Amino acid sequence: MHVSLYFVQVSWYWYLLLGFADAQGCYLVIKAYQYSLITSVTLLDCWTVPWVILLTWIFLGTRYSLWQLFGGTLCVLGLSLVLLSDTWDGGDGGGSKIILGDVLVIVGTVFYAISNVGEEFCVKKKDRVEVVAMIGVYGFLVTAVEVSVLELKTLESIKWSADIVLAFAGYGVSSFVFYSLAPFVLKLSGSTMFNLSLLTADMWAVVFRVFFYHQKVLFFQIFNTFLGSYDMIHDTNFHYNLTKL
Secondary structure, eight states: OOOOOOOOSSOHHHHHHHHHHHHHHHHHHHHHTTTSOHHHHHHHGGGHHHHHHHHIIIIIOOOOOHHHHHHHHHHHHHHHHHHHHHHHHTTTTSOSSHHHHHHHHHHHHHHHHHHHHHHHHHHHHSOHHHHHHHHHHHHHHHHHHHHHHHSHHHHHTOOOOHHHHHHHHHHHHHHHHHHHHHHHHHHHHHHHHHHHHGGGHHHHHHHHHHHTSOOOOOHHHHHHHHHHHHHHHHHHHTTOOOOOO
16 A cells, blocks of 8 residues: 655744734734724724735735735725824723723734735645645644633633534534635735735624624725725726736
8 A cells, every 4th residue: 555645845933923923913803893893893804904915015026016016005004094183082882991092903914915925825836725724723822721821711711602602503513614715815916915805804894893783884994895895896996816836
């Protein structure tokens, strides 16, 4: 019987770094929901776009046209409106410490950008299945340690019910689908277009905030949602990803 041996193509510490970055991004953004508003979190999550543009330009040799940089500038200007609206809104929209939540999201996007750009490089140069498996393993280990240190008491205080179980299950299923499809999108279109595509989540955040949480939405947040959608369509039409392979 012939047994073929498989050797990991990327050193384990690089996968540990990517797993750590992805886990920190998830932790900080999820933690932000405790303090901020669903629309603010999803809109500010778009800060990943300018970070990704910067990192792909430095490390992957991606070149962007003036139109593409203009699109990135629109993204940043729109996000500044979110901070302005949250400062204006105060705590009336349902968040306890909105500005703290906004800061957590912005810091989390830095880690997301590192993870996305690193994963883009790996799926384009190495084995896609290996990337998904190894980042998943190291991300799980990092998350397990972090939860046991920082969130153990919170986890123990949860009063489990059918609604809570369904919420966790829904999040788990959606995360599984997201992380399974992400490598394909990163390989085909790159991390910049990947994050621009996620801007459509902003529209759903507004819908859920109004009809599910019954919270008010300021004009700045609605405007920024349409601005983000325009940004995605604009940069798609100009062939956003021009990475040198």
